[in-house]
Amino acid sequence: xxxxxxxxxxxxxxxxxxxxxxxxxxxxxxxxxxxxxxxxxxxxxxxxxxxxxxxxxxxxxxxxxxxxxxxxxxxxxxxxxxxxxxxxxxxxxxxxxxxxxxxxxxxxxxxxxxxxxxxxxxxxxxxxxxxxxxxxxxxxxxxxxxxxxxxxxxxxxxxxxxxxxxxxxxxxxxxxxxxxxxxxxxxxxxxxxxxxxxxxxxxxxxxxxxxxxxxxxxxxxxxxxxxxxxxxxxxxxxxxxxxxxxxxxxxxxxxxxxxxxxxxxxxxxxxxxxxxxxxxxxxxxxxxxxxxxxxxxxx
Amino acid sequence: xxxxxxxxxxxxxxxxxxxxxxxxxxxxxxxxxxxxxxxxxxxxxxxxxxxxxxxxxxxxxxxxxxxxxxxxxxxxxxxxxxxxxxxxxxxxxxxxxxxxxxxxxxxxxxxxxxxxxxxxxxxxxxxxxxxxxxxxxxxxxxxxxxxxxxxxxxxxxxxxxxxxxxxxxxxxxxxxxxxxxxxxxxxxxxxxxxxxxxxxxxxxxxxxxxxxxxxxxxxxxxxxxxxxxxxxxxxxxxxxxxxxxxxxxxxxxxxxxxxxxxxxxxxxxxxxxxxxxxxxxxxxxxxxxxxxxxxxxxxxxxxxxxxxxxxxxxxxxxxxxxxxxxxxxxxxxxxxxxxxxxxxxxxxxxxxxxxxxxxxxxxxxxxxxxxxxxxxxxxxxxxxxxxxxxxxxxxxxxxxxxxxxxxxxxxxxxxxxxxxxxxxxxxxxxxxxxxxxxxxxxxxxxxxxxxxxxxxxxxxxxx
Numbered sequence: 001x002x003x004x005x006x007x008x009x010x011x012x013x014x015x016x017x018x019x020x021x022x023x024x025x026x027x028x029x030x031x032x033x034x035x036x037x038x039x040x041x042x043x044x045x046x047x048x049x050x051x052x053x054x055x056x057x058x059x060x061x062x063x064x065x066x067x068x069x070x071x072x073x074x075x076x077x078x079x080x081x082x083x084x085x086x087x088x089x090x091x092x093x094x095x096x097x098x099x100x101x102x103x104x105x106x107x108x109x110x111x112x113x114x115x116x117x118x119x120x121x122x123x124x125x126x127x128x129x130x131x132x133x134x135x136x137x138x139x140x141x142x143x144x145x146x147x148x149x150x151x152x153x154x155x156x157x158x159x160x161x162x163x164x165x166x167x168x169x170x171x172x173x174x175x176x177x178x179x180x181x182x183x184x185x186x187x188x189x190x191x192x193x194x195x196x197x198x199x200x201x202x203x204x205x206x207x208x209x210x211x212x213x214x215x216x217x218x219x220x221x222x223x224x225x226x227x228x229x230x231x232x233x234x235x236x237x238x239x240x241x242x243x244x245x246x247x248x249x250x251x252x253x254x255x256x257x258x259x260x261x262x263x264x265x266x267x268x269x270x271x272x273x274x275x276x277x278x279x280x281x282x283x284x285x286x287x288x289x290x291x292x293x294x295x296x297x298x299x
Numbered sequence: 300x301x302x303x304x305x306x307x308x309x310x311x312x313x314x315x316x317x318x319x320x321x322x323x324x325x326x327x328x329x330x331x332x333x334x335x336x337x338x339x340x341x342x343x344x345x346x347x348x349x350x351x352x353x354x355x356x357x358x359x360x361x362x363x364x365x366x367x368x369x370x371x372x373x374x375x376x377x378x379x380x381x382x383x384x385x386x387x388x389x390x391x392x393x394x395x396x397x398x399x400x401x402x403x404x405x406x407x408x409x410x411x412x413x414x415x416x417x418x419x420x421x422x423x424x425x426x427x428x429x430x431x432x433x434x435x436x437x438x439x440x441x442x443x444x445x446x447x448x449x450x451x452x453x454x455x456x457x458x459x460x461x462x463x464x465x466x467x468x469x470x471x472x473x474x475x476x477x478x479x480x481x482x483x484x485x486x487x488x489x490x491x492x493x494x495x496x497x498x499x500x501x502x503x504x505x506x507x508x509x510x511x512x513x514x515x516x517x518x519x520x521x522x523x524x525x526x527x528x529x530x531x532x533x534x535x536x537x538x539x540x541x542x543x544x545x546x547x548x549x550x551x552x553x554x555x556x557x558x559x560x561x562x563x564x565x566x567x568x569x570x571x572x573x574x575x576x577x578x579x580x581x582x583x584x585x586x587x588x589x590x591x592x593x594x595x596x597x598x599x600x601x602x603x604x605x606x607x608x609x610x611x612x613x614x615x616x617x618x619x620x621x622x623x624x625x626x627x628x629x630x631x632x633x634x635x636x637x638x639x640x641x642x643x644x645x646x647x648x649x650x651x652x653x654x655x656x657x658x659x660x661x662x663x664x665x666x667x668x669x670x671x672x673x674x675x676x677x678x679x680x681x682x683x684x685x686x687x688x689x690x691x692x693x694x695x696x697x698x699x700x701x702x703x704x705x706x707x708x709x710x711x712x713x714x715x716x717x718x719x720x721x722x723x724x725x726x727x728x729x730x731x732x733x734x735x736x737x738x739x740x741x742x743x744x745x746x747x748x749x750x751x752x753x754x755x756x757x758x759x760x761x762x
Contacts, residue, residue, distance in 0.1 A: 001716075001720045002719075002720045002721070002723070002725060002728075003720070003725065004719045004720065004724055004725045005331050005332075005724060005725060005726045006332055006334075006719060006723055006724065007715070007716050007719035007720070007723050010712070010715070010719075011712070011716070014708075014712060036404060038398040038402050038694070038697075039398050039401055039402065039404070039690045039691065039693060039694030039697070040395075040398050040694040040695075040701065041694075041698075042694075043690075043691040043692070043693075043698055044691055046404050046687075046690055046694050047684075047687035047688060047690055047691035047694075048687070049404045050403055050404060050411045050683060050686060050687035050690060051681075051683050051684055051687045053404070053411060053412070053415070053683075054414070054415050054668065054681070054683035057412070057415035057416070057419060058415070058419070058422075058668060058669065061419040061422045061423070062422070064423075064426075065422060065423070065425070065426045068426050068427075069426065130427050130429050130430055131429035131430060131431075132428075132656040136656065137654065138428075138649060138653050138654030138655070138656045138657035139654045139656060140655045140656040141613075141654075154654070156654055157653055157654065157657065159428070159656060159657065159658065160658070160659070160662075161425060161426055161658070161662075162422075162425065162662050162665075165669055167666075293726055293727065293730070294726070294730040295726065295730050298730060
């Protein structure tokens with residue numbers, strides 16, 4: 001094959017170009033730390049990264065929601081705990097009041113304290129959660145109990161929250177209808193009736209019966225609160241479990257993303273060195289070979 | 300012819316031949332870097348032998364012709380490979396910017412990340428169904444998603460328009476070149492008829508036909524009168540003899556993209572840059588269609604859930620994304636409904652009849668992101684997987700165009716090397732030729748001096 005000058009130089013140019021391209025690629029990978037710098041670098045890898053990034057976004061979102069839900073449920077548990085202490089105190093007051101040795105003056109102060117307990121219980125039942133009510137479920141329009149202690153008329157359903165990509169749904173707290181009321185009526189009504197009985201309605205025998213009946217009611221409400229707290233506790237346990245699972249998932253997705261798009265720095269550095277050596281070699285060859293010509297030797 | 304006068308004549312012819320040789324050599328050297336130049340050689344021959352008594356003595360040398368050293372077969376291959384190279388280059392050039400337009404793995408604000416953020420905002424709403432602030436955030440993320448769809452699409456249509464301008468430019472170049480070829484056809488035909496050297500003209504025409512092949516994949520046929528006929532992919536002639544037919548472009552509704560026509564009929568461009576641009580525009584069109592399908596699917600799915608629930612005031616929900624009065628939802632008209640933009644409390648969280656603090660609709664909408672049987676056009680999967688497959692297809696398109704181009708460049712440079720090997724100028728060879736003709740010239744001059752001395756001798760005899 002005849003080697004011609006123009007062809008020879010074209011060849012040199014294209015070799016230098018190719019070598020420079022390799023160098024540029026190695027340099028880009030090393031400086032970005034990624035082997036996928038645009039979809040065409042690895043179309044399947046780029047698609048995988050997009051899907052994984054969605055998974056990560058989802059898991060991070062769930063992690064935020066779970067942590068909020070934990071706070072909410074813990075607050076609810078706190079509220080129920082205070083409620084139970086108030087019920088205990090009410091129970092003590094009623095026991096004292098129903099005792100035959102208690103004097104009428106003493107009864108009046110017991111009734112006053114019981115009224116204050118009732119108001120505190122009403123406030124606990126109306127505990128806020130965000131713009132709504134913790135025990136209000138899906139009902140936003142009205143508090144569970146109005147200022148007179150009358151339960152809200154609108155029906156409500158329990159609020160629920162999905163906490164993981166798998167679709168686990170937990171309850172975001174019991175309804176006031178199921179904790180502060182039962183088929184007979186609300187705790188507020190029960191305590192109000194008891195308070196009236198302690199103050200005396202003129203029939204001491206009936207009043208004492210009412211007081212003793214109220215003690216039974218308090219007991220059964222305390223049981224309801226226990227059930228609700230157990231439920232909250234088991235939901236909190238689920239959330240703990242979900243949190244650790246989400247964090248594992250997040251880690252594994254991040255790991256996959258990194259495996260797919262991150263460059264092995266050592267390999268990239270080696271590539272860069274190779275490309276740079278290759279370019280040096282070609283440039284050197286060009287500089288040398290370019291000088292050779294018969295014309296140099298003719299006088 | 301007399302004995303004394305033969306050396307004069309032979310010497311004169313030898314000088315002349317060497318001079319032609321030196322001229323041709325210097326012309327070759329001068330054109331060492333001229334693209335498409337074919338090296339020329341001098342064909343020398345003995346002059347007709349004449350009888351001198353009983354002896355046959357040569358009459359010196361004559362320059363028979365000066366011709367270019369070319370191989371028609373290699374030129375034809377060069378055209379074919381240039382056509383493929385032109386197509387792949389244009390395709391790769393058209394598609395490469397698509398890579399950047401869909402480069403979601405490295406940038407926030409792309410379709411993928413805004414989709415995630417949008418559905419994440421509904422997940423937030425599920426946790427805080429009564430919050431006005433979260434609703435405002437939902438609308439904000441919806442707007443960001445709309446911007447991502449709108450801008451990606453307009454970037455892609457922008458690419459199509461840019462490519463279309465290039466196509467129009469290329470058609471202009473084709474028309475310029477075909478007129479050149481027609482003119483050269485005529486010159487070559489006339490020159491050949493009176494036996495002149497046509498090498499330069501043929502070089503110019505070969506340059507033009509290779510460029511035409513690279514632009515429009517034209518096919519060249521050599522005619523016996525020295526002219527060439529250039530045909531398109533559909534067999535219609537662009538150049539025939541002295542006549543060139545002009546290509547025209549007409550804008551096609553509704554896209555406004557160009558159609559290449561010959562004689563008012565759509566022209567079939569089989570290869571070359573124009574074909575590459577057309578392919579590139581079509582590929583970008585497919586990507587646009589996929590993005591439109593995705594936008595439509597997202598909007599329709601969200602709307603159907605959103606309009607079935609109740610807003611913060613307990614009123615029936617409306618469409619979250621605007622549904623155009625006529626025509627489908629596309630990535631171009633994708634937008635959050637103006638009433639929801641004006642009042643974020645219209646964002647739906649609860650199911651009808653479950654109270655305004657319910658969040659079951661917000662949950663259903665948030666779960667759309669991982670719903671694995673969503674469909675957009677011919678694609679099925681989660682929205683993210685659908686988008687990922689669009690990106691992957693686009694990436695594959697770019698990748699394969701670039702890979703094919705790399706291979707083709709190697710093929711083309713090999714053919715070019717082959718052509719150079721036959722037709723290219725080697726300075727070393729020319730230096731040797733120069734030396735050769737120079738020595739011959741010196742020798743011929745010496746012959747003349749001898750002839751001169753002989754003549755002097757003869758003349759002195761008569762004194």
